[in-house]
Amino acid sequence: MHSRPSKGSILHACIIKQQLTISDFEKEVARLKAEITTKDESESQGGRGTSEQNDLLIRMEHELLFLKNELMTLENIDSSLSCDKIEEGAVVVTDQRIFFISTSIESVDVNEVSVFGLSTHAPIYTEMKGKKKGETIQFNGLRYRIIDVY
Template sequence: MSKRINKESILRASEIKQQLQIEDFEKEISALKKEIYAHSETPSQGDSSAAERTEVLQRYESELGFLKDELDFLDRIDTDSEISEIGMGAVVITDKKNFFVSVSIEQVEVNGIDFFGLSTKAPIFQVMRGKKSGENFDFNGIHYKIKDVY
């Protein structure tokens, strides 16, 4: 790739995307809590919808905690380190997609270029880990050529 996108810009875009997800979950949790606790009467044992809403609330709160942990993780990534092989904090430019090895984030756009946040727990990372510019890898029947790693 002739012109590299600044890694700090990719990280900041990833943090913003993560923060927006956190805010969405917080809004959903707040609305769900209002719905659950708005009724002054105690639901009967046969009221399965209240139990289902409470279960959903617990799942949302758990996911919110996970998202906050990932945001904290993003905050600890060193964007100044020199990286020549695929590992944590690497930007990976391939002929198919561009990745930012960090946490699982759908996609962020920086200067008109899309980057996909990639967790080190993702199966594709296990295949590409340790590879360098100019190398290739295959995942799910797709062949990738690595153009740049930084």
């Protein structure tokens, strides 16, 4: 394995990934709003498609709000704090993968190391919470040995 990525580097990569995801969602919401507006102005279109698009727009706006809240969670993590047990803000190195306890983010690559963003609401977090280096976690038939927590 490559050198251990710093918590600051991991947090920075997660924030950038979240910002890019939010940007993509904002563009899609704007596109959908423009499409709905265009259809509303055209009397030759039936109302059904617009209703489905309105439902999609509402779902996307809710997801966008969720993503922005997740970004705030990331921005509130102090990367200078060291953790000796698994809690929000901890980097957890296991024999299977590296987790960053923060928000649900697909893996990010930091210095050629893949780190998986894990929400405190994820079921596996319930099994991990409070554990320390040297302990093990059982989840979905997999066993994770905790190599390091920082």
